[in-house]
Amino acid sequence: MSIAIRNISKQFGAFKALDDVSMDIPSGELVALLGPSGCGKTTLLRIIAGLEYADQGQILLAGDDTSALHARDRQVGFVFQHYALFRHMSVFDNVAFGLRVKPRRDRPAEAEIRRRVKRLLELVQLDWLADRYPSQLSGGQRQRIALARALAVEPKVLLLDEPFGALDAKVRKELRRWLRQLHDEIHVTSVFVTHDQEEALEVSDRVVLINQGRVAQIGTPEAVYDHPATPFVADFLGSVNLFHGRVEDGQLRLGEHALGAADGSDGSALAFVRSHEFELLPGWAGRGGLPATIVRVVSVGPSAQIELSRTDGELVEVAIARDTFRLLGLGEGDKVSLRPRQIRVFPTEAQAA
Amino acid sequence: MASLKRFSPLPGFGLAMGYTLLYLTLIVLIPLTAVGAKTLSLGWEAFWSAVSSPRVVASYQLSFGASLLAAGINVVFGLIFAWVLVRYRFPGKSLVDALVDLPFALPTAVAGIALATICAENGPVGELLKTFAIEVAYTPYGVLLALVFIGLPFVVRTVQPVLADLEREVEEAAAGLGAARWQTFLKVILPHITPALLTGFAMAFARAVGEYGSVIFIAGNVPMVSEITPLLIITKLEQYDYAGATAVASVMLVISFLLLLIINALQGWMQQRYTAEA
Amino acid sequence: MSGTITLKPGSLVRHETLSTREPAWVKGVLIGIALTFFAVFLLLPLATVFTEALRKGWGAYAAALLHPDARSAIMLTALVAVIAVPLNLVFGVAAAWAIAKFEFAGKRLLITLIDLPFSVSPVISGLIYVLMFGAQGWFGPWLQAHDIKIIFALPGIVLATIFVTFPFVARELIPLMEAQGSEEEEAAVVLGASGWQVFWHTTLPSIRWGLLYGVILCNARAMGEFGAVSVVSGHIRGMTNTLPLHVEILYNEYNYAAAFAVASLLALLAIVTLGLKTLVERQTRRQQQKKNELSGE
Numbered sequence: 001m002s003i004a005i006r007n008i009s010k011q012f013g014a015f016k017a018l019d020d021v022s023m024d025i026p027s028g029e030l031v032a033l034l035g036p037s038g039c040g041k042t043t044l045l046r047i048i049a050g051l052e053y054a055d056q057g058q059i060l061l062a063g064d065d066t067s068a069l070h071a072r073d074r075q076v077g078f079v080f081q082h083y084a085l086f087r088h089m090s091v092f093d094n095v096a097f098g099l100r101v102k103p104r105r106d107r108p109a110e111a112e113i114r115r116r117v118k119r120l121l122e123l124v125q126l127d128w129l130a131d132r133y134p135s136q137l138s139g140g141q142r143q144r145i146a147l148a149r150a151l152a153v154e155p156k157v158l159l160l161d162e163p164f165g166a167l168d169a170k171v172r173k174e175l176r177r178w179l180r181q182l183h184d185e186i187h188v189t190s191v192f193v194t195h196d197q198e199e200a201l202e203v204s205d206r207v208v209l210i211n212q213g214r215v216a217q218i219g220t221p222e223a224v225y226d227h228p229a230t231p232f233v234a235d236f237l238g239s240v241n242l243f244h245g246r247v248e249d250g251q252l253r254l255g256e257h258a259l260g261a262a263d264g265s266d267g268s269a270l271a272f273v274r275s276h277e278f279e280l281l282p283g284w285a286g287r288g289g290l291p292a293t294i295v296r297v298v299s300v301g302p303s304a305q306i307e308l309s310r311t312d313g314e315l316v317e318v319a320i321a322r323d324t325f326r327l328l329g330l331g332e333g334d335k336v337s338l339r340p341r342q343i344r345v346f347p348t349e350a351q352a353a
Numbered sequence: 354m355a356s357l358k359r360f361s362p363l364p365g366f367g368l369a370m371g372y373t374l375l376y377l378t379l380i381v382l383i384p385l386t387a388v389g390a391k392t393l394s395l396g397w398e399a400f401w402s403a404v405s406s407p408r409v410v411a412s413y414q415l416s417f418g419a420s421l422l423a424a425g426i427n428v429v430f431g432l433i434f435a436w437v438l439v440r441y442r443f444p445g446k447s448l449v450d451a452l453v454d455l456p457f458a459l460p461t462a463v464a465g466i467a468l469a470t471i472c473a474e475n476g477p478v479g480e481l482l483k484t485f486a487i488e489v490a491y492t493p494y495g496v497l498l499a500l501v502f503i504g505l506p507f508v509v510r511t512v513q514p515v516l517a518d519l520e521r522e523v524e525e526a527a528a529g530l531g532a533a534r535w536q537t538f539l540k541v542i543l544p545h546i547t548p549a550l551l552t553g554f555a556m557a558f559a560r561a562v563g564e565y566g567s568v569i570f571i572a573g574n575v576p577m578v579s580e581i582t583p584l585l586i587i588t589k590l591e592q593y594d595y596a597g598a599t600a601v602a603s604v605m606l607v608i609s610f611l612l613l614l615i616i617n618a619l620q621g622w623m624q625q626r627y628t629a630e631a
Numbered sequence: 632m633s634g635t636i637t638l639k640p641g642s643l644v645r646h647e648t649l650s651t652r653e654p655a656w657v658k659g660v661l662i663g664i665a666l667t668f669f670a671v672f673l674l675l676p677l678a679t680v681f682t683e684a685l686r687k688g689w690g691a692y693a694a695a696l697l698h699p700d701a702r703s704a705i706m707l708t709a710l711v712a713v714i715a716v717p718l719n720l721v722f723g724v725a726a727a728w729a730i731a732k733f734e735f736a737g738k739r740l741l742i743t744l745i746d747l748p749f750s751v752s753p754v755i756s757g758l759i760y761v762l763m764f765g766a767q768g769w770f771g772p773w774l775q776a777h778d779i780k781i782i783f784a785l786p787g788i789v790l791a792t793i794f795v796t797f798p799f800v801a802r803e804l805i806p807l808m809e810a811q812g813s814e815e816e817e818a819a820v821v822l823g824a825s826g827w828q829v830f831w832h833t834t835l836p837s838i839r840w841g842l843l844y845g846v847i848l849c850n851a852r853a854m855g856e857f858g859a860v861s862v863v864s865g866h867i868r869g870m871t872n873t874l875p876l877h878v879e880i881l882y883n884e885y886n887y888a889a890a891f892a893v894a895s896l897l898a899l900l901a902i903v904t905l906g907l908k909t910l911v912e913r914q915t916r917r918q919q920q921k922k923n924e925l926s927g928e
Contacts, residue, residue: 051525071528078529084522088544098530101540146526153530358735363816364826369729373741376722380793381747384759387769391762430668437665441658449665451909455673457848458901458908460855461753462875463894466882467676470683470891478671502672524651534653563752565858566875570882583754587862590758595767602755613750617743 001062001075001156001189002027003048008057010043017043018054019213025191025206027062030183032200033193035210036236041193044210045159048191049078061157074157077150077188081162083142085134091145092130095120098153120148123182140171147179151186160192164199176203197237201225209233231346234272241316243271244348252343255312257290259338262345269347273340276303276319281337282330289339292316294332299325308336385606392603395596403600408576409585413604415493416582420561423500427557428550430501431508438509439516453510456503461566468499469570491573496581499567504557511553515546515623548623555619559612562605680898683891695881695892703869704877704893710785711873712853715792719849723800724842728830730801731808732816742805748797756794757862760787783865788873791859796849803845807838840918844911851904855897 003025010018017040025031033041046052048059050071059066066074086094095117099108108116121127124144134142143163150158163179164172180203183190194200200207201221209216209224209232217229228234235242245254247269252262262271284291292308295315299305304325306318316338330336358366392400403409437443438450456464472479472489482489489495519542527537565583572579580588582605589598652658685692695701726745730738748756762768764781774781781787815837819829835842857875864871866880874897881890 049529051529071525072531072533076529078526080522080526082520082522084520084526086523086527086541086544088547097527097532097540101527101530101532101536149526149530357737358733361733361813362820363732363813364820364829366729366733366735369725370733370735373722373726373729376725377741377744380790380797381744384763384794385747385751387759387762388755430664433661434665434668437661441662443662443666445666447909449669451905452669452673452677454905454908455677455901458851458855458904459677460857460875460878460894460897460901462857462878463680463855463897463901464676466878466890466894467679467683470679470887471675476679477675502676505672521651528651537651559750563750563755565752565754565861583752583858586752586754586758590761590862595762595765598758599762602752602758605752606755609750609752610747613743613746616750617739617746 002060003157003189003191004058004060004063005044005048006058006060008044008047008054008059010040010047010052010054016213018047021057021210021213021215023208023215023218025189027189028187029205030180030190030203031192032204032207033191033210034197034200034207034236035195035216037195039210040213041195041210042161045078045161045191045193048157049076049159050074051078075153075155077153077155077158079143079146079150079158079160079163081165083134083146083166085142085146085149087134089133090130091121091126091132091134091137092117094134094145095149095152097149116152117148120152123151123185124148138171139167140175143167143175144178147182151188155188158188158190160190162193162195164196165194172199179203201237209236211236228272228344231270231272234344234346239275239317239319240272241275243273245269245271247345247347252345254290258288259290260340260343262343264345264347267347269345271346272344273342275305275317277340277342278316278318278320279339279341280306280318280320280325280328280330281339282328282334284335284337289337290316292336292338294330294334294336297325297332308338388599388603388606391596391599395600399596400600400603403597404604408580409582409601411577412580412582412585412601415496415579416562417608419493419496419500419581420558420564423497423504423561424554424558426497426501427504427508428554431505431553431557432512432546432550434505434509435512435516439513454506456567457506461503461564462570464502464567465499465570468502468567469495472498472571490571491575491579493572493579495571495573496568496579499571500561500564503564503567504561507556507560508550508553511556512546512549515549516542519545548619552616552619552623555612555616559609559616562612563609677898677902680891680894683887684895686891687888691888692892692895695889696896698889700869700872701877701889701893704872704874705896707785707788707872708854708874711789711792712850714789715796715853716846716850718793719796720800720842720846722797723802723804723845723849726801727804727808727838728834730805731811732813745798745801748794751794753795753856753858754862756859757791760790760794760863782863783867783871785871787863788860788871791863792853792856795856795859796852799849799852800842800845803841803848804838807841808834811837837918840911840915844908844915847904847907847911851900854900 005021005023005025008018008021009016021040021044033044035041043052047054050066050069061074061076086097089097096113099113099116118127118130121130124147126141126144126148129137129141129145134145137145147163164175167175176199192204204221206219207221207224208218211232217224217233219227224233225237228237234240243252243254243259245252245259245268247253247262247264247266249266250261250263252259252269252271259271262269281289290310292310294306295309296307297304299322302322303319304322306320306325308316308318310316318338395403434453438446438453469490470476472482472495474480474483474490479490487494489498523541524537527541528534532540563583565581565587568581569584572581572584574580574584582601586598586602589601730742761782764770764774764787766775766782768782781790815833816829819833824832855875857879860873861876861879864873864876866872866876868880872880874893878890878894878897881893
């Protein structure tokens, strides 16, 4: 079932949580709402679920306005950040809850409920835990039970609020891969909220970046990563370096130094360069690029993380393959020139005017 | 002791523990054993005739029956109070919240004479009830009324924090899964607060069984009709029937201790239920 | 999906359908029940005490309080509280320190034993001391031979009061100190503080509100105890009559105005106690918030 969000605004006191947010989520997609904490993404999710009401705007599910629909009538599955499992019920009873509270005429027979719960527990690979209580489960298991519980009522839409937020790094990684596989199996339209860009980029079909209550960009992970639409998106995705410079004749210049080719009209600009999009050349003189001095090298893992100091004292972070760095024979204190392979430029407002 | 205690870098365990045990033994344990010793010295026949006389049995029936009923009433109203205080905003809420503890703080004799005056034939509640042909003052109903009064805070104060701790998310999850509000209450909220309700019930019951001051003024203390057990003990003492008083008291003590064990078990259950992360 | 009903934004219906609220009428009924119960069971008795006390005017009120018997009852009640409360305070702190800061076998049993006086009928709390120190009690003959009076005298009243107020301070402090853990104390020890310094500088400041709360409750009960004191006092006017006992005597003599006048003092004590308690709770909450903010950052 598709979700259409039309001009949603929501205010909490003086705080504008959502400001005229619109988007379309096609049926069957897995979409990530990504943004820093407090940006309004969870509020939007709760409004879709009917747990919160918008001051303005509409949510259309499969083209129908839901404004008058109670949360329980929206056929929406919601997975809470802290799972919100019913502590006094066994895992089985938790998952069966949504089926058992149905009005008698819609309620499946007990045998049917058992069959469906069992199937769901198998789907989340936890059928062996049916008789346990939530307090006896690990965080990852609780999350999967919460998901099974939400799926039991066969929701047309699945909403997940920071589904992996409370888990430790390793479990998190496993679980998000598992969620992606699960989605490929059941294909229910899903929206999940996260502040973790890696999570959003890895799991979702499309990413919606939200900043200060507004949509900053919507697109596939590749699109938003490679072509950020705003300085916020460029800054938020990946590890980036920010430069305040000028574009002149298709070149980004920082003071007297030319950094490289940049699109955009002439004038002052914000430029972003990801840390792995630099080339490192030994020495300063006559090589072009930005002169800098290596301050610190952390050479662990596949790439070497290098911290450099520009001549004006600003820091730049660079990551290059460890082997490449070793071949350069550079160390802390050495002078190098930085040459960006790719620069994203946004004209600053003063210039645009 | 050293092997029974886990190592701690903090000082003062020996002193604090020693003093605690000494004081506890002198003030509580030794005097309580006096009841046991005195009862044992009676011999079985004397004990049995003391506790099985019709008047004593009638007082047990009244004390335990009225206490059970009062604790039950307290569960209903205590839950309403706790619910209203945790969930709603209304004028006078902070006053209500503060005064719920009045039965704890008001000396029982004061509560007793006030309740007796209100429920007397010419008192405001007494007159109202008279139109329904219910007489409260100097009847078992009076006993019940006083016991409801003193038991209320026990239920409110055990349920209130537990209800406040229940995450909204859990109720939202239930609603999102299609539960109507009453289903959410019956299937999610009520099971959550059941241990607290039971604990509050047991505490209100235990307090009511032993209550003396707030009851005697309103009860009229008619033997066989509205005479509670604690009063009977005092009556026997005033007649220098120490043996009879002790025998009656020992039965109450045993029941109180059983109640204490039950309350402790309930609290253990509560702790398990509410502290286990879910 | 039945989405045929469309509603204009801001329509009232939407707020009623919020998933975790009851319908307005349910809410109204519940608040109504609570307020009615509150008015009849709590406000009315309290108001009755004061209206009955002043029924015969301020002159009679003052006379009742200034009567020598009333004055000696006030003095006795204060004296009993002054002895009993500090003793239970010291005990409460010692017990809480041992229980909350250390792990040892039998802890649950000890807590249960400390709670014991709560579940004993006040009348029995008096009786046990009669059985020990009364004329026919264990130490009765010995006490008589040495001309020491405990029952029907001040020591008996104090003992019975200590018994009924025994758990108050400890009960307040144990959960509080358990929740606070021992980290701060351990830090103080590592920094070289002595035992008393640890207590004075780290523990006491963080438990002071809880301690005050316990003392307030303990004091209220000590001054208001009726059943237990009634058994051991002997009701000797001007001698072993505490305030609650004095209320009883006046009431039984059908001297209602005087009885309620004396009772109004105790009711005031209750009101002050509740007021202080509310204040202390507010303070604790504030302190907790501050602490959370501190650890949250």
